[in-house]
Amino acid sequence: MKISLSALIVSLTFVCAQSPFFDQEEKLDQTLKKFQVTGKMEQIGRTGVPAMHAVLLNEKSILIIDKAEENEAKLDSGVSAYSTLYDTETNEYRTLLLETNTFCSAGGFLGNGTFISTGGAESRSKWKAGRGHQSIRHFKPCSDSSCFWQEFPTGKMYSNRWYPTVEQLPDGDLIIIGGSNAGTKYNTVAKNTPSYEFWPPRTDEPIQLDLLLHTLPYNLYPFVFLLPDGNLFIFASTKSIIYDYNNHTVVKELPRMPGVPRSYPLTGGAVMLPLRPENNYNVEILICGGSASPKATSEADDTCGKINLGHDKPTWEMDTFIHKRVMPDGVFGSDGSIIWVNGCQRGYAGYKDANHDPTFDPLIYHPEKPIGSRWQQGLANTDIARMYHSVALTLPDGRIWIAGSNSVDPPDIHAHYPTEYRVEYYSPPYLFKSNTRPKISHVPRIVTYDTQFNILLHLQETEKDMDKIQVAMLRPGFSTHSMHMSQRYVFLLFEVSEDFQAITINSPPNPNIFPPGQAFLIVLYDGVPCKAAEFFIEKEEKDLKI
Ligand SMILES: *[C@@H]1O[C@H](CO)[C@@H](O)[C@H](O)[C@H]1NC(C)=O
């Protein structure tokens, strides 16, 4: 029998159309195309306690810290828990016992790997929580279920610090800056703690920081970034300085940022943009959102300002923030973009009907693009209001972990804007750009400064363009109150082997570029990130104690 070609095509088409998989494949293709543009938002898992604070401990565990209050998660004793350890693989949590009240505290990692939680609030006997204003709490990360909180009666801060900021320092210790000595809606002369101290202690008493005298009443949770020259950038309200914390002197006063105050409770968000060796680690700081006054009717701010500290006379370049947004969370995408989630369009950071009109849409900011085309919009949104006491963290797999929102006191899952225990994962468009992701292996556990190290690279046969490869290291930081303390993204110099199977990477030249401790190594091919691998950057290998 002779069959014409066109008849064959018709019959083949018919066969395809009849295939039980045909519809599914078509749908899969359309869904994939959509995700390539919008990314994907998924709700999986519960945190047990409201995620007021969160920090990534290793490749899969997130330490969640709330304040002493009545929560879903209970300890074996039946008393409500206020800390849990969340597993991003199983989406389950384990309750953890804390001894002092962690309400509006801060935290960071020491160079030896121990996580330190600092400060908090008054005792609450119902939850067996002692006074936490001066607390230093230790948590040594583990990869099994053996780790727990440790508090020592003798190790405390000098001052009461509610709403302080912690930044990790090049010596592997912490600086703890500002706060108030008691609970307050906004800071006052009587409650101000206008000073800083170190952990472990470096001085015999706290050191006064004048900036915090001149920025009342909106100076809580100041924005602080360690700069590659070893100084700190410190911002409160609308003012900022470059500060030498070794000699306790102001190096430079920067111009006032235009617009509304940006610090708690008129909370905006701040990110130090990715550092690059090609421009000698030039620093640009981006600050977005905020609110004009601590009133429920106050419209949130819809501007961002960026300052280039490399200029002789730095100025604020103003840009849109697309939406009005107070309490935004700005975190790094694995590709070095900045992903903004959470927050709302009206009100301020506080309890009792203080926040309204949640912002459901993520936004992505591409710092390398020219002004006017930096914002990526139209992304997959959420329908969960995440306002006061929400958090976000970048995960090693490139997704963003989003949790929290608790603007009612006591917690209430039936309130108009309920206490949120639900977790969401946002998978940005870069996770759908290609069918395959680059893979890395043989990443050393400890890397020292100013050295070279080798890893193995696994790419597809067709991926042979050197110019499409980038290498970077990420520290997701400590998330609370729109703060992402010690968050950092640094590109690294590298050389790829001729067969594309190995990379020799230059570690950061010194600890001012990336202070000691936990880091995640990322290799990108054409903007698609690998699953990041945890490693530790240290002055000496023996410094790591976990
Ligand atoms: C700051 O202190 C360091 C030592 O802590 C010292 O080496 C340096 O010279 C001082 N710089 C200034 C500008 O005083």
Ligand SMILES: *[C@@H]1O[C@H](CO)[C@@H](O)[C@H](O)[C@H]1NC(C)=O
């Ligand atoms: C890390 O250093 C701190 C401060 O010296 C110390 O208290 C802590 O026990 C150390 N952690 C480990 C695991 O040795």
